Amino acid sequence: MEVINKMVTILPNMQVLKVVEETKALRGKRPADEESENLNTLLHETAAYFKDTPASAQKDEHVIKLNQELQPYKLTIAETVQILNLRPSTAVEVQLVVEECEERIRTEEELEALVKESMRQDEAPFLDQWFMGFADSKVLTEGRREELFDDMNQNEEESRCFGSQKFVSTIHQCFNASEKQDIPEQALT
Incomplete structure (x- = not known):
């Protein structure tokens, strides 16, 4: 294999997963020689990594929509892809991605709007898949599992936003309770 043009474009994680x-x-199931076995391992490990990230739930429409929403900020392609891949949830994270951020994004409101734009994509399939794996563990009793999902469905907007303080707080409480095999009542409110 020969690399003809090594810097054609930067790909979002979602597109890398699709190619893999x-x-x-x-x-398919080709007979394995040493070279193809190494490639199969690489493909398997890469796919496994990306399936545990928001890239597994993103679609082409998400990329197009986010790109349109970020147009007013005049970001470079690399900055836009980094925002798509990293999903910054704080102003500091945006400042780490956007070069000369203080000069290009002048007000705190613009910076907060950019954070909201990056977080607004529909991640529900990723979160559902991730949370179902946790909920199926022995940590949650059947009744508690349903209460927690009912609470999350009532706060659908919060459960869709991975950076949501309440959602993250609930998950932390659940993980901390795993040692006790019970979930604290405040995690369900």
Whole structure:
């Protein structure tokens, strides 16, 4: 294989995952030699990594929509892709991604708006998949599991936002309770 143009574009994690899955499907169950075995391992490990990230739930529409919403900020392609991949949830994280942020994004309100734009994508499938794995563990009793999901459904907007303080707080409380095999009542309110 020969690399013809090594810097054509930067790809979002979502597109890398798509290419990896397509390559795995095309390769199928070919007889393994040492070289193809290494490639199969690389494809498997890469896909496994990206399936545990928001990239597994993102769609092309998300990329297009976020790109349109970030147009007023005049970000470079690299900055836009970093925002898509990293999903900054604080102003500090945005400042680390956007070069010369203080000069380009002048007010705190603009910076907060950019954070909200990056967090607004629909991540529900990713969160549902991640949380279901946790909820299926022995930590939650059947009744508590349903209470927690009912509470999350009532606060749908918060549960869709991975950076939501209440959602993250609930998850931390649940993980801390895993040692006791019970969930504190305040985690369900």
